[in-house]
Structures are given as C-alpha cells and as structure tokens.
Amino acid sequence: MPDLGIEVLFAGRNMARMLGGLWVALRISLVSAALGIPSGILLGVVMRMKNPVTKILTRLYLEVVRILPQLVLLFLVFFGTTRMFGWNLEAETAAIIVFTFWGTAEMGDLVRGALAGIPAHQYESGAALGLTMPQIYRFIVIPQTLRRLIPLSINLVTRMIKTTSLVMMIGVVEVLKVTQQIIEANRVAHPQAAFGLYGAVFVFYFLACWPISLLAGYLEKKWS
Amino acid sequence: MKEDLLRIEHVSKSYGENRILKDISLTIHRGEVVVVIGPSGCGKSTLLRCVNGLEPIQQGKITLRGELIDGKSRKITAIRQRVGMVFQNYELFPHMTVLENIVLAPVKVQKKGRREAVEEAEKLLARVGLCGKEESYPRELSGGQKQRVAIVRALIMEPEILLFDEVTAALDPEMVREVLDVLLQLAEQGRTMVIVTHEMAFARAVADRVIFIDQGNIVEQGTPEEFFGNPKSERAKKFLRTFEFEPVSGKTAGAGSAVQSVPGI
Ligand SMILES: Nc1ncnc2c1ncn2[C@@H]1O[C@H](COP(=O)(O)OP(=O)(O)O)[C@@H](O)[C@H]1O
Numbered sequence: 189m190p191d192l193g194i195e196v197l198f199a200g201r202n203m204a205r206m207l208g209g210l211w212v213a214l215r216i217s218l219v220s221a222a223l224g225i226p227s228g229i230l231l232g233v234v235m236r237m238k239n240p241v242t243k244i245l246t247r248l249y250l251e252v253v254r255i256l257p258q259l260v261l262l263f264l265v266f267f268g269t270t271r272m273f274g275w276n277l278e279a280e281t282a283a284i285i286v287f288t289f290w291g292t293a294e295m296g297d298l299v300r301g302a303l304a305g306i307p308a309h310q311y312e313s314g315a316a317l318g319l320t321m322p323q324i325y326r327f328i329v330i331p332q333t334l335r336r337l338i339p340l341s342i343n344l345v346t347r348m349i350k351t352t353s354l355v356m357m358i359g360v361v362e363v364l365k366v367t368q369q370i371i372e373a374n375r376v377a378h379p380q381a382a383f384g385l386y387g388a389v390f391v392f393y394f395l396a397c398w399p400i401s402l403l404a405g406y407l408e409k410k411w412s
Numbered sequence: 413m414k415e416d417l418l419r420i421e422h423v424s425k426s427y428g429e430n431r432i433l434k435d436i437s438l439t440i441h442r443g444e445v446v447v448v449i450g451p452s453g454c455g456k457s458t459l460l461r462c463v464n465g466l467e468p469i470q471q472g473k474i475t476l477r478g479e480l481i482d483g484k485s486r487k488i489t490a491i492r493q494r495v496g497m498v499f500q501n502y503e504l505f506p507h508m509t510v511l512e513n514i515v516l517a518p519v520k521v522q523k524k525g526r527r528e529a530v531e532e533a534e535k536l537l538a539r540v541g542l543c544g545k546e547e548s549y550p551r552e553l554s555g556g557q558k559q560r561v562a563i564v565r566a567l568i569m570e571p572e573i574l575l576f577d578e579v580t581a582a583l584d585p586e587m588v589r590e591v592l593d594v595l596l597q598l599a600e601q602g603r604t605m606v607i608v609t610h611e612m613a614f615a616r617a618v619a620d621r622v623i624f625i626d627q628g629n630i631v632e633q634g635t636p637e638e639f640f641g642n643p644k645s646e647r648a649k650k651f652l653r654t655f656e657f658e659p660v661s662g663k664t665a666g667a668g669s670a671v672q673s674v675p676g677i
C-alpha cells in the first residue's frame with residue numbers, strides 16, 4: 189500500500205506547524221473581517237445617499253474590487269508599494285490591507301442591498317404611528333437589516349478564509365505554504381505524502397468553515 | 413352643530429407635472445364616518461396620505477382642530493399620534509410579535525408604562541377576536557388577522573380620527589367580513605373615520621356621508637341614501653354601474669346556441 193503521508197503528518201512537529209499555518213490564515217481573515225465589516229456598514233449607508241458624487245465614487249470602488257483578481261491586489265499592495273513609495277510592508281500586513289479593502293466593498297454592497305430591501309411602507313407605517321426618524325431606524329429598520337445581514341456577513345467571512353490561501357503568493361507562511369515546505373522536506377523519503385497532506389489541509393479548512401456556515405444557515409432559518 | 417375636527421381647504425397635490433388632487437376642500441366633523449369612493453388612481457390614497465403628512469401638498473392647508481398638519485414640521489409626530497392610519501397591506505413589523513407591534517408606539521412615543529400598554533393591547537385584541545395571538549409573528553397570521561392587528565395598533569394610540577385605505581382590498585373574500593365587522597363596531601362607538609373602500613354594500617351601511625372623487629376632484633357627495641339611490645353626476649352613475657352585472661343574455665337558450673351566436677366562432 190502506498191504511503192499517503194499520514195506518517196509524515198504525525199511525524200515530529202508537522203501537524204502543529206500546519207495548524208500554526210491555519211491560524212495565520214484565520215488571523216488574517218478575522219482581523220480583516222473585524223476591520224472590514226464595520227467600515228462596510230458605513231460604506232453601505234454612504235452608498236444609500238442620493239448625492240451623485242458619493243454614488244459614483246462608491247460604485248467605482250465596488251467595481252474595482254469586483255473586477256480585479258485578489259491576487260493582483262495582493263501583488264499591487266505588497267510589491268507595488270515597495271517600488272513606488274519605498275514602503276516595506278510585512279506580507280501579513282499587506283494581506284490584511286487587501287482583505288479589508290475587499291471585505292469593506294463586499295460588506296458595503298450587502299448593507300446597501302439589505303437597506304434597500306426594507307420596503308418604504310415600513311418607514312411609513314412607523315411614521316404614521318408618530319415615531320421619529322431615529323426611532324424608525326432604531327426599532328424598525330436596523331433590526332430588520334441586521335437579521336438579513338448576519339447570515340450574509342458570516343458567509344463573507346468564510347469566503348475570506350478560503351481566499352487567504354492566496355496570501356502564500358506574497359510570502360505569508362500560512363497553512364498551504366507550511367504544507368508545501370513539509371512536502372518538500374520529505375520528497376525523497378515519502379514521495380507520495382502530498383496527497384495525504386493536502387487532504388489534511390482540506391479537512392482543516394472544512395473544520396474551520398463548516399461551523400461558521402452552519403451558524404449562518406441556522407440564523408437564516410431562524411430569522412427568515 | 414358638531415365640532416369640525418379635520419379641515420381640508422383648497423388642497424392641491426402634484427407628483428412632478430402630474431396634478432393628482434385638484435383644489436380639494438372637505439370638512440370632517442367629530443364622530444362622523446366619511447366613506448371615500450372613486451375609480452382606481454383618482455387620488456384616494458394620496459388624499460389620506462396628505463392628511464397625516466406622509467405627502468407634502470403644494471397648495472391649500474389641512475388642519476386638525478385648528479392645528480396645521482405639515483409633514484416637514486417638528487410637531488408632525490405629535491399630530492400623527494392623533495391620526496390613526498391603516499394601510500391596504502397591513503404593514504405590520506415582521507420582526508416583532510403581535511404584542512410588540514401594538515405596544516411599540518404607546519411605549520416609545522407616548523411613554524406609557526409597558527404594563528399598562530400590554531393590558532390595553534390585550535383588551536383591544538380580545539375585542540377584535542384575536543385573544544391568544546399576542547406572541548404570534550405576523551407571518552403566522554391570515555390576512556384578516558393581520559389587518560385586525562394593524563387596526564388595534566392604530567387604536568391603542570387613542571387617535572381622534574382614523575384613516576382606512578382600502579383595508580380589505582388585499583383580503584380573500586371570506587376574510588373581508590371579519591375586518592368590516594371591526595370597522596362597523598368602531599363606527600357604533602362613535603369614532604371619527606375616513607374610509608376608502610370598494611365594498612359598496614358596506615359603504616352604504618357604515619357611512620354618514622359618501623364622497624365621490626374622480627380625477628382628483630370631489631365630484632359629488634351626500635348621504636349614502638342620496639348617493640347610492642340617486643346619484644346626480646354622470647361620472648358617479650357610470651362608476652356605480654361598474655359594480656352591477658346584467659344577466660348574461662342568451663344564457664337560457666342553452667350553451668350551444670350561445671356559442672354559435674358569437675360572431676367568428
Ligand atoms: N409616489 C408617486 N409618484 C408619482 N405618482 C404617484 C405616486 N403615488 C401615486 N401616484 C399617482 O397618483 C395617482 C393617484 O394615486 P392614488 O392616490 O394611489 O390613487 P387611488 O388610491 O385612488 O387608487 C395615480 O395616478 C398614481 O399613479
């Protein structure tokens with residue numbers, strides 16, 4: 189029976205190193221989400237404004253983020269800024285900047301959509317009861333918006349976690365990079381280890397994202 | 413002579429170039445039930461929305477016991493507490509239970525004690541036949557039940573005047589009655605109401621006065637006996653005829669011959 193790399197996975201500190209790499213990926217996405225979600229909420233509110241200038245600027249921002257592959261953004265921020273401005277960004281910092289930039293845009297669009305989805309009649313029936321505009325937002329609009337938004341933003345976080353696998357391209361040593369290093373180191377003794385080790389990465393990502401997806405599904409059902 | 417509660421004086425309202433209400437004047441007395449009828453798109457909803465300041469008007473003025481109703485004024489929230497409004501599509505708050513829907517405004521706007529508001533809500537729910545639905549969510553209720561909750565939500569504010577905008581138009585026929593019965597009950601209590609409806613038999617029964625609007629004008633008004641029994645204007649006659657059906661001619665001659673008599677078949 190071929191050696192599938194199980195032995196390598198459990199040898200020495202390999203497993204611990206891979207989990208450390210997973211933590212790097214999670215850290216980047218969680219920090220980016222923690223920064224991107226609040227600024228995305230602000231962006232979403234700005235996107236709802238009728239001002240044509242803010243409309244065009246926010247639209248442009250969203251389109252740029254959507255059109256550019258994340259990898260290009262990563263290269264632009266990590267390598268580009270060094271050449272242009274002489275900044276010497278840590279790879280992880282560059283990754284967080286890019287993911288926050290991306291997360292803010294995506295979250296902004298989710299918030300815009302959720303706010304737009306509250307029918308005008310909800311505002312009116314609140315107003316007809318004598319509620320002031322701040323009270324209408326506090327008791328009617330924001331609670332309904334949050335209910336729509338929480339499952340969507342959780343999905344955004346899982347998408348971010350998955351996309352962090354790109355950051356190894358700018359030299360961040362996350363789970364995938366660690367795994368490559370281990371495979372490289374065992375190339376002669378265990379030439380078939382790649383299958384088992386990448387399989388382990390698959391399981392790690394699954395275990396990290398699955399509970400989050402379950403939570404999103406649960407909240408969606410509860411609040412639909 | 414009864415006290416004038418609501419005065420609509422020479423009100424005109426446009427959406428852009430479109431003049432929807434044209435120099436409308438109407439005074440509603442305390443305790444009066446006014447039914448507004450007219451073809452779809454003639455401006456009935458617009459009129460009600462102007463009365464509680466949801467739409468700005470371009471000319472004229474609307475006053476509630478002498479106080480100007482102006483959607484842009486800071487006092488508008490105080491006025492709206494005195495004007496109850498019920499919409500065609502209920503417009504309950506979907507994230508709140510029936511009870512929360514009802515006590516929100518008394519607690520947050522009128523600053524009533526929660527306990528007192530809940531007691532009042534339960535009393536009113538019982539009166540419209542919705543005992544035990546306090547903890548339900550709107551999505552768990554039928555259309556007729558939702559509309560009765562919406563009526564209670566307006567009533568609990570103890571408004572001086574109630575506006576109903578086609579409150580049975582979205583309901584299945586078997587639920588229309590349960591909502592109209594609530595309105596009849598309110599009329600018996602002597603409430604001041606403006607009711608927009610297409611239920612002609614109900615209008616006849618509940619109205620003190622019928623207002624017929626067409627193309628943004630009050631074309632005709634009178635007691636239900638006058639209006640339905642002997643409409644004066646051509647437009648009112650034509651409108652009322654749309655609710656009548658002639659027996660299908662040739663029906664008695666048998667289906668086969670009826671089909672043959674249609675040209676082209
Ligand atoms: N928000 C709006 N913007 C532009 N036109 C409107 C708006 N609301 C209503 N209207 C127009 O005003 C007219 C009267 O509408 P409405 O008062 O709803 O009629 P009704 O309730 O009698 O059926 C219609 O022609 C409608 O198209």
Ligand SMILES: [Mg+2]
Nearest residue numbers: 456457458578
């Ligand atoms: Mg209408």
